[in-house]
Amino acid sequence: MGAVTLSQLKLGDKLAEDVLTPLGSVLFHKGHIIQSRELDILQAFLIRQVEVSDPPGKQDAAKPAAKSAADKAGAAVAQPKEAAGAAVTSFEAEYDRLVLLLKKSFQSVSAASALPVLDLRKQLEIVLSLISQYNPLTFVPRSFQESDYWYHNSAASALTSYLIAQWSGIPQKDWMQLALAGLLHDIGNVKLDPSILHKPSKLTAEETEEMMRHTKMGYQLLKNVAALNEGVKLTALQHHEREDGTGYPLNIMAESIHPYAKIVAIADIFHAMTMSKAYRKGQSPYLVLEQIKSDAFGKLDPGFVTVFVDKVTQFVNGTKVRLSDGRVGEIIFSDRVYPTRPWVSVGGTIVNLTVERQLYILEVLK
Structure with missing residues (x-):
């Protein structure tokens, strides 16, 4: 191990310590391999020297062995990359199954049948087992159709709410119920006039008032479902409430809003704004994050917002x-x-x- 200046740093060098910016943020982690791109970044941040695994003198002598090791490492990395590709495909396939099951489940509820909670939970558990392949910032459903927007919003909100729960230190016993809260938060939509729900343009004031009824209707549909805890049921009712009392349907303040509803509200807003609808294209996730940060002052829970924005932009x-x-x-x-x-x-x-x-x-x- 040794410290080298930027002029001594060579392509292929391996960092022995994290490289920090002048303000203390991690620029490169320990073990990162230096390429030309990394040299440009180090120069841009005015980094004068870094710690590498071997001093320059030893590096030349070990070059043949290092090359062989690098070749082996490259082969070793290739397999996980392929496996990761397969895992992503597996995640997308299971996600698609969840959306299809959710669509069928909502249709059955609309026809006055019981909600198949156990089936939904089982499929949700399968998708959550692959959650490492999901990034809210970059995920785009591969089979997205605008007519199925509500189902995709619900499925994505479930996954994002699950992550926010983990990141926020919510007890593990609540993670699955919080994911179910995200999945079922808009179930009241099944009681709305389909012409309003699928209208290919912005709603009128009267239609908006009708749409707002989905919160109370969703709570009514879930209140007697024994497999769901009270937080899931209240989320259907409260996910449009806001910290300053300007939300609906009850205009309650922050202290009266269930934590599940606060988390799902953030996930719902993020996906509602980034997914395309019939009358507008989805917005940039970075612009949406900035809007969510702005709404943290009075509208959304600032603690959950900070965790979400920080974590989702971290990697x-x-x-x-x-x-x-x-x-x-x-x-x-x-x-x-x-x-x-x-x-x-x-x-x-x-x-x-x-x-x-x-x-x-x-x-x-x-």
Whole structure:
């Protein structure tokens, strides 16, 4: 192990310690391999020296062995990557099954049949077992149809609510019930006029008032379901309530809103704004996160919002994005102080969105 200056640093060097920015954020983690891109980033942050696994003198002597080790490492990495690809496909397939089951379940409730809670929970458990493959910021349903928007919103809200619960330190016994709260929060929609629910344009004031009734109707549908706890039932009723009392249907204040409903409200808003509807295209997830952060002052629970925004933007380095001026680049650093305004490398030029405020991330690319 030894410290080397940037001029001594070589391609293929392995970091022996985390590299921090001047403000204390992690730029690269221990074990990261240096490539030309990393050198550019280190120079941009004015990093003078880093710790590498072997001093430069030893590195040349060990070059053949290092190359062989690198080849083996490359082969070892290739298999998990393929496995990860298969896991993603498996996740998407199970997610699609969940959406289909949810659609059939809601249709059965609409026809006055019992809600198959155990079937929904079983399929939800399968999807949650693959939750490591899910990132709310980048996930796009592969079989999304605008007519099925409500089912996708519910399924995605379930997964995101589950993550927020984990990240927030909610007791583990509540995680599954919170996911069910996300999955069933809009079940009252089955009692709405389909012409309103699937209207391909914005609702009139009268239609909006009718739509707002889904909260009370959802609670009525769930209140006698023994397999669900009270938090799930109250979420159907309260997920449109707001901290300052401006929500609906009861205009209650923060202290009266169930924690489940506070979490699901954040997930619901995020997916409602990022998913496309018949009358508008989904918005940039980064712009939506900024809106959610703004709403944390009075509308949404600030603690849950902070956890959600911080965590969902934490592991995005390497993600390809399109900026608002049309340029395509790659996220290279997320500032923990400004998590929605990362640094983006565009053709070798680093764009710091915390400084260039007129720009923003328009789209996250697959």
